[in-house]
Amino acid sequence: MNSHFTAIPVIDISGLSGNAGQKQTVVENLGHAARTIGFMYITGHGMEPSLFANMLRETKTFFDLPIEEKMSLYIGKSSNHRGYVPQGEEVFSGGSKDLKEAFDLSLDLPSDDPDYIAGNPLIGPNQWPAIPQFREIITDYYNAVFNVGRQLMSAFAVALGLSADAFEASLTKPPSQLRLIHYPYDPTAHDVAGIGAHTDFECFTLLRATAPGLEVMNGQGEWIDAPPIENAFIVNIGDMLELLSGGEFIATSHRVRKVKEERYSFPLFFSLDYDVRVQPLPGRENPALPTQSLVAGEHLFAQTAQIFTYLKQRLADGTLVLPESSLALSSFGQESRHPNS
Template sequence: MTFTSIPIVDVHALVSGDETGRDAVVAELGRAAREVGFAQIVGHGVDPILVDGLKDAAERFFALPDDAKMDVYIGNSTNHRGYVPPGEEVFAGATPDHKEAFDLSIDLPSDHPEYLAGNPLLGPNQWPDLPDFDEPVNAYYESVFALGRVLLRAFAEALGEAADRFDRYVTTPPAQLRMIHYPYDPDASDRPGIGAHTDYEVFTLLLPTAPGLEVLNADGDWIDVPYREDAFVLNIGDLLEIWTNGVFTATSHRVRKVAEERYSFPLFFNVDHDTRVDPLERFVDADGPRYGGVTAGEHLFAQTAQSFTYLRKRLAAGEIALPDNARPLYSLGREAQRSAPAV
């Protein structure tokens, strides 16, 4: 199937516990995941005060001098947390993205066993020396993460599984929040702000502040995602594509270059690092699975290590290594399905 617009799904019945409307919302989410891989989520219940606090923190951080932001450079981290300067991230051999970012995740203590064991994605955040920054950012993270767990259970039900089929694997996952800044550029050209890609986790909940996001349909056309101030953009990630054997698709997307200043806040919802993700039996026919299984955290690290300059340098120097059977960049999603069979 192809699509020419992005569906809007009101999830109020899910977040409010309204059992009378719940089944209809679950069915809508399932259709959006099967047919598009994207949806605009309204009625989500996230407090606008938390959104305002996050935006204020982002504006103040990205207004800092470059040397102050580089004090928390992501390359100083051992668990992929901190400031991402322009040009640091490159998708699948494309031109460097025209953006800067700050990456964080579940803030575990420095004596947490996973961090002490050298897990490359878990541990403490690297916070900037900026007043009133980490508190509003963490408050927003916790609220949207809670929304993500509600949607994860709904996706399981839409697939005919028990509500906790995926949620049982959510305790301390590497679920990353990115604070992304696209600077004002009056000479904006066709060069992308973020190149075409799929997301590596289970799904993403994105809060943008301006237009620019585009989604690839089955005909190879780029479809605009209209900006809505009251909506999160939800998109299916690699792991749900693998778990459903392609029934849910990690639709490729990009950010086109726009002149106006733009902020974007994706929370990449994930399951625990060591979760094994294989196609569920109900979606595998006599021809066998279309996808080889992955370990959730290893897949995320492999994709990340192939797209960040500081990690590619560590790979080249032999300081780190990709997990066994790491997938190449951009090997999942609707565009990959159009060009070659999934493996």
């Protein structure tokens, strides 16, 4: 269970490319962190530091554009939730608007992809700004982080007693989103929540950030700092792995407090394919979980639609209807059990 932790473990995953004993050690370390905390730092991932440096440079170039140019790529203009997210667009379950801007993208599929043509709300092409090399550099980073995610998904499978390739057939074109997030300098900031407390909706998240601000809720409902570590990812378990494991892995609630300094944050939300049914593995059924079954993409989109203003407007006017199985925000994780923290 989620313990009274005061720090987040650092796990070197380079052993996943080593011999059987080295792999087993990494798997055990990842599994322990997933079961007891739901958060971990990972090092030894093998990504060249230049990938992050180049992506950060291009991100700064984009957010330095005039607001009119950024709004030409407004996410509400897309049919598959891709593009620019202005300040105030997102409202989490706490009701406060987030003081940040973002650019959201995912696997860049062609406009003739059959699922996109059929109206899938999360699959298809990205919107791209007219910045030389932006698309190429961001795509290189996306592909590299996604490959690290594949390694982790395989390791988590083994930690759950499955084969290493147990989830490979469910990773053909997942709606795994990368967000480029910018928190502007805010000299009036007080030490209060920025992003409202929430769990992530997918299997897990791989995060790089340029400054502190992220906080994680422990089993006592207390908030623990999770500052960035050089060339390390912060990884946290999401709703889908909590459900698959029957609650054995923990989707730990987290938030971003308001900080004065300018901050960039880059989460890659690692998901299974849109139509994959997620339910507890045999023998791990758990009636305490908020649901016993969900469709990966439907859950992801239903949670997203309850956060983004443009989607909530479509819900209000009836042009968008959520699946009957949709859950309320913050149904998973510690925050659902400590709602007043």
